[in-house]
Amino acid sequence: MELMLAVILGFMIIAAIYAIHAKDLLSAIIAQGFVGYGLVICFLLLRAPDIALVQIVVETITLIFMVAVVLDSTRKELDVQVDRKQYRIAGLSVLFMLVLLFYFNRIIAPLDGFGEHSMRMAEAYAEGAGQTGAINLVAGVLWDFRGYDTLGEAVVLFAAAIGVVTIFRLTGKN
Amino acid sequence: MWGMSVIVKKITQLMCALIFVYGIYIITHGHLTPGGGFAGGALVAGAFILLILANGSEYVRLKKQEEGSSMMESAALIAALVLASSGLIAGSMVFFNNFLPAGIPGQLASGGVIPFFNIFIGIKVAAALLTIFLALVIYREDISK
Numbered sequence: 479m480e481l482m483l484a485v486i487l488g489f490m491i492i493a494a495i496y497a498i499h500a501k502d503l504l505s506a507i508i509a510q511g512f513v514g515y516g517l518v519i520c521f522l523l524l525r526a527p528d529i530a531l532v533q534i535v536v537e538t539i540t541l542i543f544m545v546a547v548v549l550d551s552t553r554k555e556l557d558v559q560v561d562r563k564q565y566r567i568a569g570l571s572v573l574f575m576l577v578l579l580f581y582f583n584r585i586i587a588p589l590d591g592f593g594e595h596s597m598r599m600a601e602a603y604a605e606g607a608g609q610t611g612a613i614n615l616v617a618g619v620l621w622d623f624r625g626y627d628t629l630g631e632a633v634v635l636f637a638a639a640i641g642v643v644t645i646f647r648l649t650g651k652n
Numbered sequence: 653m654w655g656m657s658v659i660v661k662k663i664t665q666l667m668c669a670l671i672f673v674y675g676i677y678i679i680t681h682g683h684l685t686p687g688g689g690f691a692g693g694a695l696v697a698g699a700f701i702l703l704i705l706a707n708g709s710e711y712v713r714l715k716k717q718e719e720g721s722s723m724m725e726s727a728a729l730i731a732a733l734v735l736a737s738s739g740l741i742a743g744s745m746v747f748f749n750n751f752l753p754a755g756i757p758g759q760l761a762s763g764g765v766i767p768f769f770n771i772f773i774g775i776k777v778a779a780a781l782l783t784i785f786l787a788l789v790i791y792r793e794d795i796s797k
Contacts, residue, residue, distance in 0.1 A: 527686040531678075535694040539701070539781060543788070550792070611754025612683035612763035620688070621766045625736060625748030631690075632773055636729055639780040643722060646791035 483523055490516040501555050503548050511541045528616050655708030664706035672699040679774035683763040689770040693777025700778075701785050711793050718786040725779035732772040735765060 490513045497509040514537035521530035603619055610618040620628050655661060675695030682688035709717075739749025755762035 531691040617683040
């Protein structure tokens with residue numbers, strides 16, 4: 479199974495690199511859809527049908543949206559001219575990332591080593607999830623122990639919908 | 653917005669109700685089987701989007717539908733928040749407190765407040781996706797005018 483997972487992940491990485499560099503935007507979207515549906519197969523192989531179901535539906539709807547947008551506008555990618563100022567900005571951002579990496583390294587130093595999981599929270603979830611009365615333990619964790627997480631997800635979708643409605647309004651109220 | 657050919661319309665009329673009922677099933681059985689509010693809500697929104705894409709719709713009705721769906725979205729999010737904060741009043745003072753009885757595991761009426769959260773979030777996700785779709789369609793109609 480791990481070999482199959484590695485093969486699919488390799489194809490997904492190739493498709494993602496192609497999606498960035500493709501000159502035709504429609505083929506970039508198709509490559510991006512390959513990444514999304516590859517993720518569905520990965521979730522199924524890892525026995526997570528909940529997330530696979532969400533991923534397959536959301537991926538399909540977003541693909542339809544993006545294909546509609548590309549067919550309505552242009553299919554060609556813009557030519558971007560790189561001048562000296564942008565090299566300076568790129569250098570600065572690399573420096574900033576290195577500083578961040580240094581402090582991140584110091585923050586994660588007291589945590590467990592790579593590959594050793596701290597199972598304290600997971601054990602508490604596994605023992606407590608049965609008390610919620612929901613047979614689907616994922617739903618129990620999602621709506622009881624980690625309700626803030628799920629509320630945040632819902633608010634993100636709400637903000638996205640408000641943003642789209644606000645941006646795509648030609649006839650204002652005033 | 654123009655509709656599609658007769659074949660597409662007929663198949664859509666046959667399939668749409670099935671997709672809608674499957675979405676409702678996924679939402680209401682979220683605490684028993686894989687799925688839940690997010691997946692079921694996306695399915696319900698997909699049924700509506702399929703209907704509008706296949707049959708087409710006139711501008712005035714689209715505007716009305718967008719108003720209704722954005723209102724539904726806000727109402728469902730507020731209902732979920734009220735349900736979450738009602739845990740502050742009932743029982744121990746915890747946000748997201750599961751104050752209803754757990755019931756017999758495996759039955760439809762079990763899990764306390766979890767099924768209600770699933771239903772509210774299902775309505776919210778369906779309305780949000782439908783609102784985004786309708787906003788894009790209305791923008792296109794506005795431009796072509």
